[in-house]
Amino acid sequence: MNDFADDHDELSQEVKPKNIKGGMTRLRIVLSRWWLMLIFGILGYVIALYTLSIAEPSNKARATLEVVTKKRQLVGSELEQDKLRMEQMMITLANKLVGPSQLTKVVNSPKIQAIEKAVPPEFSFKPKYWRTKEELRYRTAAEASTPEVVKMITGNLQISPRPGTSLIDITVTHKDSTTAVTIADAIMEAYLDSESKRKSGGTTEAFKILRAEANNAEADLEAARRAMSAYNAVMSTNTLMQQKSDEIIKLKQRYKAKHPKLVDAVSMEEELKRRFRGEVNSVLNSPSELEFWSQYRDQMTEYEASIKKAEAEQSEEAIEQAKVAEANWFMLVQRALSSRAGLLQSRISTKQALYDTITKRITEIDVAEENDEGEIKIAEPAYPSGNVQIDKYTRLVQGSVGGVLAGLALAYLLSLMDYKVYDVRTTEEAIGLPCLAAVPESDVFDIEEEWTNVLEAEPNSSNAEAIRNLRASVTLLGKAERHKCLLVTSAVPGEGKTTIASELAAAFALSEQKTLLIDMDLRKPRVHTLFPKLNDSLGMADVLAGQTELGKVIQRTSVDRLHVICAGSKAPNPSELLQDDDIAKIITKLCEHYDRVIIDSPPVLPVSDTRLLVGHVQTVIMVVRAMKAPVGAIMRAKELLQQADAPLVGVVINGMKQKHMGAAYFGYRGYGEYGADAYGGYYEDDRTA
Structure with missing residues (x-):
């Protein structure tokens, strides 16, 4: 676990609470207090009514x-x-x-x-x-x-x-x-x-002729630009196709033919070629371009026939002939495109110069005459430009908008005093740790009967993609043996750590890794509620108390390659069971038989259990629920973990856009209540992700 020392020292620098919300984040926070804007908008409307009455x-x-x-x-x-x-x-x-x-x-x-x-x-x-x-x-x-x-x-x-x-x-x-x-x-x-009426000045014959010429030049210029615009798309696709071809050449020097990167690049090149052919056909069929392309059409048809004939034979020699014919076709078309584009660009430049010359002369004629003596005339007699009805509605709108803006300003001031985290950026800047994944707020994690992991229940949902991102982030931390044992915790209860730990365990199991999920939250266990068919009478608490053997508490689940160890019997003082030697032996033994061992531990701030566990794991992940725990609570949890030399690698943001909850100390209400009911029912603040 000393492998984490360098990274851990860098991450362990203390970050003081600060206002860390960016522009778009703060805007969302401000808009969440829409009721302030509504109240002030109504108040502004009432004030506007009063001003209209006086x-x-x-x-x-x-x-x-x-x-x-x-x-x-x-x-x-x-x-x-x-x-x-x-x-x-x-x-x-x-x-x-x-x-x-x-x-x-x-x-x-x-x-x-x-x-x-x-x-x-x-x-x-x-x-x-x-x-x-x-x-x-x-x-x-x-x-x-x-x-x-x-x-x-x-x-x-x-x-x-x-x-x-x-x-x-x-x-x-x-x-x-x-x-x-x-x-x-x-x-x-x-x-x-x-x-007197406004004097209408007449135009000279030369001015009329120049105006007609200017209109003709403008029409010719617009026609040339339209023709050029049709070629811009083809030329752009051609450039992308050439870039992709250069990229494939480089990839072939590094990878074999079936490497995913090379396969994707070849597939992209084929897609670009299909798009290129379609755009070329569109240009060929343009009435204004039929004459130009007539000189190339026969040769293009010949190449296309050769390609179809070679593809129909399906022999290696025919395939090579098809590739040669296709290359010749592309070379011919690219040469023709370059020639036509250059010709059109030259025509546009010529027409633009002619149009500029004519308009300049028109301007010179238009301003050629000056005023020697000014004469004042009535251009338009007086007319009413406003009425009572418009003024009334305008005043009401102004009052309402002014009230809304006042409410917006108040909401903004309140947001300056709001120190909760809302998104990835605010979380990372607040605690100085990278975000491994961001899980959107959704009812997809709600449990009605038996738990089903989101990757199987809704594989195409944004929540499933977030779990995949988390799995990928853990995988990219380094070699699997250096991150085999993971501990998932949170600063305070109710942040969804159990659900995230279970979903992550299922994700690893579905990726054909033998995975074990351990419920080490001995005060308020919840893993067994996700798997109601499991026997929760024996578990980790019984193993630590010496009442049963480790092998007897490991249970299979409905997810292939996913095993679970429940919390087991209720213990009056779980921290007394967490002895260093026993924990180290158990984790070492389990890591020998599983590819991934994921531990669901208690929250950091209410109890000290997690700090007794972090010294025996390789990776610690902290779950943070958006708009719940203030920055101070999260930073305090990070500080406690660092004091325990926890290999904290990052955070998972859960429940994006959920309404924030009240707080007493560091944003946590009732530390002493966590797990206090050792022999009774469970609390409800941690039942949803």
């Missing part, structure tokens, strides 16, 4: 102005200067529209003075249905003073030039939709002398 809905009206300029041809630095001048013109115009003197003219215009609902009622925390008619009454523009109306318009007016255009949007927000439209129109009319 505030008048807002309505928006938007009008659009256009800066029309006379164009002239610009190039180089002149074009950049013209763009800068246009931006400055737009900003200047926006500032003029919101100037105090300009807004005063707007307020004094007859159109504004005729507004009945000019100044909305003052804000109040009192809901609308509690207010009086006077409190809800709008004042007319004639009743309010000019500065008051100007202030109201200024606070609800937004002038914004549209980026990259010569348009300016005038947006007015008001409680009344009609008033908002009237104000927006009045602002434009006060600034402009008259309304």
Whole structure:
């Protein structure tokens, strides 16, 4: 067992509890507290309803102005200067529209003075249905003073030039939709002398010709690209096929013909060849490619006929002829593909250059004319862009989403204080040990009558695959004789160690290894419940007490090559039976007759039995149930095992995504209760995996 010294020293470095959850893991933890988001979402919805009851809905009206300029041809630095001048013109115009003197003219215009609902009622925390008619009454523009109306318009007016255009949007927000439209129109009319339609500029004959040429060039370019895309798949498959061929050559230098790696590589190459032929046939039948491939079709047909003829004869000479014909076929097709792909790529480059030249000329003509003097015209009269119904629903959605986000933030804060493990990454980073397997949460391990191992019950399930992964991980630890005796334990009860030990034992037995499963959990044995046909009256406790011989307690099971030793009679103090000399002799004797000896031991934290056993085994595996024991409990169990010089090689994560359980000390509730009922019934927290 000293063979584990170097690896064990490296793994035995203490890892302090820390926040070890990555992005996706933390997201799952946060989403598991969905009820917080639901509560806060409902609360946000209620708050939104209240805000709707105390505030008048807002309505928006938007009008659009256009800066029309006379164009002239610009190039180089002149074009950049013209763009800068246009931006400055737009900003200047926006500032003029919101100037105090300009807004005063707007307020004094007859159109504004005729507004009945000019100044909305003052804000109040009192809901609308509690207010009086006077409190809800709008004042007319004639009743309010000019500065008051100007202030109201200024606070609800937004002038914004549209980026990259010569348009300016005038947006007015008001409680009344009609008033908002009237104000927006009045602002434009006060600034402009008259309304005019957007001037539509004509296009020259040269511009029309260039546009038609650009459309034709674009169509030709798209056709060439479509043709090239059909060849991309074939060329990609050809590359993969060549890579696989090179790989087979290297494998043939290292392995014999029937080696699994070489067989898999040859099978993959054949699959790639079949896919390659199918893609080539698809290209051959393309209407646009019939003319090109006509020059190769006869020779390809000749090679294909030779291949079929040689394959039909089934002689060694015919097989060699078929291989030569197939190689010639592939060589011909690959040469033709390379030629056609190069031709299409050249055509794409030529068409792209022509298209770029035409579009560049169109752009030059399009920007050739500049504005010498800007003229402001109405591009679009004012129109309402919002209504009461949309504003109401938006407010409710905002309240609900805001509440959900608040609940999400609270759930995130709670996740920062959650130190349980959830997946492979969190477990490995928490305790510094590799994960040998991760078993998903499932009812496949639930026992109704007699236990049936998952590899036979549901061989295609994810749980069966997890057990296979565990078996493979143990096998890859090293030579079988160095890992013949394995001990499976856990930090606290209820983590599924017995089920994992039984499934692992069955997995080794099914792989034609003579396996023995020993129930050393003398305080709360469970292995005999998985095999109800076994006699559990005699077992390891009786052997250790000298009441029976070892050979009499070994029993066969329904799984071929799997034997079991039950815990046997209840012992008042099992730790007194675990004497070093007796344990060493028993394990040594059993290892001489079995390929694998798997021991199901008690949890580490409640009792000391496991620490008395680990010095006599070659490999220790710890089972950790996801979202159950906190990191502190797992690390404490690891520390105790290391103090006992246990050859701890890794962990098995069990019950992925299961809800976590309460805790008192290190995440374990009631250490002293474990196995306390020495002569009574069993506890229920370890009955499921």
